[in-house]
């Protein structure tokens with residue numbers, strides 16, 4: 001496996017002591033339908049992971065809840081032993097029920113088990129980054145996270161986790177966590193059409209904390225908008241590329257984890273995310289989420 005040295009769109013960002021490409025890869029949808037069970041095309045899934053690293057991507061987002069266990073298994077099979085430059089970011093705080101739901105699993109014993117499941121699944125002694133996944137499938141929910149976050153801090157002190165982050169979190173929960181221990185990122189839903197976190201992104205940028213939008217392309221319902229299509233047509237680019245380029249322009253602390261099960265889409269997204277958007281393009285795109 002050769003790793004290209006060409007800079008990727010957006011350059012790099014430092015998460016604690018880890019340098020990562022701002023353009024990463026989100027592995028969730030590599031599992032079967034509904035993020036349950038194995039993929040229909042296992043070799044294809046392995047090929048996408050290998051190609052992502054080959055193209056120079058140095059961070060992959062996952063969770064033991066994907067599959068469950070399937071996505072981590074694919075990452076391990078495709079990429080273990082991991083290149084030193086590659087950092088796999090995972091999440092704990094939800095498990096899967098038989099209907100494919102995502103019930104919370106944030107008791108201390110559940111979080112400990114989830115960290116060990118991720119260590120075993122990925123085949124590592126230390127997890128580079130663990131996000132505490134909060135809220136539910138509808139979004140963030142208010143409430144104290146102290147007990148759960150303190151459990152992750154204990155696991156960090158035990159040397160099983162390098163860095164901590166939050167996912168699906170409210171602004172108050174971000175502040176509560178930061179009063180307990182440093183976090184290096186927040187992973188929340190955000191894209192051109194879903195802009196609830198605009199203020200949080202700016203505040204985190206000021207604090208040197210990364211913001212990692214999940215569903216950057218709209219997730220299970222890919223982004224569709226007349227303004228996006230118009231800008232994309234003008235730039236002779238795809239709407240997905242423009243959506244990713246807009247995120248890279250939006251703030252320097254934004255890291256991308258777009259998902260795809262296709263090598264062709266991976267290449268297209270990577271190439272397109274480097275598009276230069278003019279002030280007029282940005283103003284037109286800005287209207288989508290307002």
Ligand SMILES: NC(=O)c1ccc[n+]([C@@H]2O[C@H](COP(=O)([O-])OP(=O)(O)OC[C@H]3O[C@@H](n4cnc5c(N)ncnc54)[C@H](OP(=O)(O)O)[C@@H]3O)[C@@H](O)[C@H]2O)c1
Nearest residue numbers: 026027028061167214215216217218219258259260261265
């Ligand atoms: N913290 C959380 O609670 C949470 C929740 C959801 C997701 N996440 C993370 O966020 C990551 C990204 O989310 P996601 O993958 O669900 O959504 P996404 O990145 O917004 O979109 C992925 C979808 O876009 C399609 N796509 C990608 N490139 C395309 C292109 N060039 N042209 C047309 N379609 C394209 C993919 O289909 P193809 O496979 O056909 O390319 C896939 O259906 C996940 O992998 C996961 O790691 C976290």
